[in-house]
Amino acid sequence: MGGYAAFVWPAYAVTLAVALLNVAWARRALARSVAAARRRLAGGGDS
Amino acid sequence: MSWTWFHRLGSPPYIYGLARRLTPWLAWPAGALIVAALYGGLVLAPPDYQQGDGFRIIYMHAPSAWMSLMVYTTMAVAAAVGLIWRIKVAHAVAASCAPIGASFTLAALVTGSLWGEPMWGTWWEWDPRLTSELILLFLYLGYMGLRGAIEDAQRADRTSAVLAVVGVVNVPIIHYSVTWWNSLHQAPSVMRVGKPTLSTAMLVPLLMMLLGFTLYFAAVLLVRLRAEILNRERSASWVREVVGT
Amino acid sequence: MPELPNSTLAATAAEPRTTGATGEGTSVLEAARLVLLRDLTLAFRRRGQLVQPLAFFAIVTTLFPLAISPELARLREVAAGVIWVAALLASLLALESLFRDDAYDGALEQYALSGQPLTGLMFAKTAAHWLLTGLPLALMAPLAALSLGAPAGAVPGIVASIAIGTVALSLIGSIGAALTLGIRRSGVLLALLTLPLSLPVLIFGARASELAIQGASYVAPLELLSALAVLGITLAPLAAAAAVRISLE
Numbered sequence: 001m002g003g004y005a006a007f008v009w010p011a012y013a014v015t016l017a018v019a020l021l022n023v024a025w026a027r028r029a030l031a032r033s034v035a036a037a038r039r040r041l042a043g044g045g046d047s
Numbered sequence: 048m049s050w051t052w053f054h055r056l057g058s059p060p061y062i063y064g065l066a067r068r069l070t071p072w073l074a075w076p077a078g079a080l081i082v083a084a085l086y087g088g089l090v091l092a093p094p095d096y097q098q099g100d101g102f103r104i105i106y107m108h109a110p111s112a113w114m115s116l117m118v119y120t121t122m123a124v125a126a127a128v129g130l131i132w133r134i135k136v137a138h139a140v141a142a143s144c145a146p147i148g149a150s151f152t153l154a155a156l157v158t159g160s161l162w163g164e165p166m167w168g169t170w171w172e173w174d175p176r177l178t179s180e181l182i183l184l185f186l187y188l189g190y191m192g193l194r195g196a197i198e199d200a201q202r203a204d205r206t207s208a209v210l211a212v213v214g215v216v217n218v219p220i221i222h223y224s225v226t227w228w229n230s231l232h233q234a235p236s237v238m239r240v241g242k243p244t245l246s247t248a249m250l251v252p253l254l255m256m257l258l259g260f261t262l263y264f265a266a267v268l269l270v271r272l273r274a275e276i277l278n279r280e281r282s283a284s285w286v287r288e289v290v291g292t
Numbered sequence: 293m294p295e296l297p298n299s300t301l302a303a304t305a306a307e308p309r310t311t312g313a314t315g316e317g318t319s320v321l322e323a324a325r326l327v328l329l330r331d332l333t334l335a336f337r338r339r340g341q342l343v344q345p346l347a348f349f350a351i352v353t354t355l356f357p358l359a360i361s362p363e364l365a366r367l368r369e370v371a372a373g374v375i376w377v378a379a380l381l382a383s384l385l386a387l388e389s390l391f392r393d394d395a396y397d398g399a400l401e402q403y404a405l406s407g408q409p410l411t412g413l414m415f416a417k418t419a420a421h422w423l424l425t426g427l428p429l430a431l432m433a434p435l436a437a438l439s440l441g442a443p444a445g446a447v448p449g450i451v452a453s454i455a456i457g458t459v460a461l462s463l464i465g466s467i468g469a470a471l472t473l474g475i476r477r478s479g480v481l482l483a484l485l486t487l488p489l490s491l492p493v494l495i496f497g498a499r500a501s502e503l504a505i506q507g508a509s510y511v512a513p514l515e516l517l518s519a520l521a522v523l524g525i526t527l528a529p530l531a532a533a534a535a536v537r538i539s540l541e
Contacts, residue, residue: 002094003099004100004103007104007162007165011104014157014161018153018154021150022146029270029271029274030273033273033277037277037280037286037290040281
């Protein structure tokens with residue numbers, strides 16, 4: 001990287017990590033909401 | 048003109064189903080574009096005559112910055128729609144935007160810092176663009192904090208919507224800060240009137256990256272949106288079908 | 293608990309003649325005047341509380357010579373910033389009580405139900421807040437400035453910047469205060485919401501003060517500061533009214 005490796009690679013690492021973390025975070029939020037909805041419905045309507 | 052489509056957009060079960068179906072159609076092209084842009088930006092694009100290989104940070108920094116602004120604008124528009132027309136789905140969209148926008152604002156600041164140190168000789172500078180981008184991060188965090196502090200879901204939606212709309216004034220400030228003031232940060236090379244100032248070999252991967260990240264945002268947003276919709280639809284019958292009890 | 297509402301509240305809220313739709317009855321200007329008078333009257337009944345932001349301003353200003361250096365030459369370099377940060381924080385402190393008491397005793401609800409444009413009443417409350425906080429801070433600023441080594445010639449510029457800047461700060465702060473109404477222990481959240489929006493005011497205000505201290509012309513930042521204040525006057529009461537209505541829903 002022409003001497004800039006110490007700056008370029010961390011920049012890529014941070015951004016791609018944020019991108020991947022957002023995906024994981026979103027999917028976890030959905031899983032939690034689904035589980036909560038299931039609990040609510042199993043408990044018999046409004047909680 | 049039929050208003051049915053507009054009403055359907057406000058219907059949570061319709062949006063939920065639409066979101067689920069649309070997500071793969073956004074996610075896969077997004078991934079492909081980003082991978083292709085990575086190759087184009089890291090391998091194919093020639094080194095810059097001034098910055099050498101250091102300029103390649105642009106392929107991470109510019110999309111992050113773009114995301115931070117685009118996501119906030121989306122959030123503010125959705126919040127306004129939710130406030131004016133009292134559409135729950137719009138509030139759900141706004142809520143979904145915030146964590147995505149906040150994390151990419153942080154990425155923009157960090158990658159900008161990593162770019163600034165070799166190029167300007169400083170990790171940080173209190174110039175208008177950097178400072179207003181930092182303010183953007185505070186606005187996102189304030190929005191999320193305000194949401195978290197209000198217990199009633201509807202009130203949280205509407206109160207944070209006011210904040211989102213008030214804060215949107217920061218977005219044009221960030222974008223135009225480099226033209227309005229003497230800024231250390233360079234002037235826009237893509238988002239400007241007239242031709243972009245980058246060479247084609249450098250520009251194409253950048254445009255692909257911007258498009259890829261935009262589709263990526265849409266995909267992640269739709270996933271979060273489904274979660275937010277479920278959280279707001281307490282015991283509606285359609286939820287039972289979708290969630291499967 | 294605050295004392296019972298006085299007669300001006302009854303006049304504002306219970307007036308059967310306040311029908312904005314037909315244009316007869318109490319005008320919004322009259323209602324705003326009544327709200328302003330009420331806030332000022334209630335505030336002067338608790339004079340101790342009035343002094344608190346000013347005392348805070350004085351104390352914070354004192355911290356810097358102790359922390360940095362007692363040399364006036366050095367202090368002069370940071371004086372503009374110190375005065376402005378202290379004024380900003382003092383203004384922030386006073387914001388918490390902008391709507392709190394009225395929310396407790398039901399006056400806010402009465403304002404919302406009164407049929408008067410809530411925006412106008414919000415503006416009146418914010419004006420009262422500035423008269424009680426911002427204006428006194430501007431009058432105290434010369435003391436702070438001189439104690440931090442600023443030349444006497446800088447005082448008019450500093451006072452002007454604080455006077456105009458605190459107008460903007462009160463307006464911006466009213467939005468944050470309205471948004472955090474009814475949230476327990478909202479002090480930090482209020483600061484987190486208000487400070488980012490207040491930064492342009494801080495930047496231009498401190499710049500004007502700095503130029504004044506250097507003896508240069510401070511007209512440009514002062515004009516920008518005024519523009520921010522005008523923008524605040526136009527938009528902030530609207531946002532605050534919207535936020536108050538939402539909190540009363």
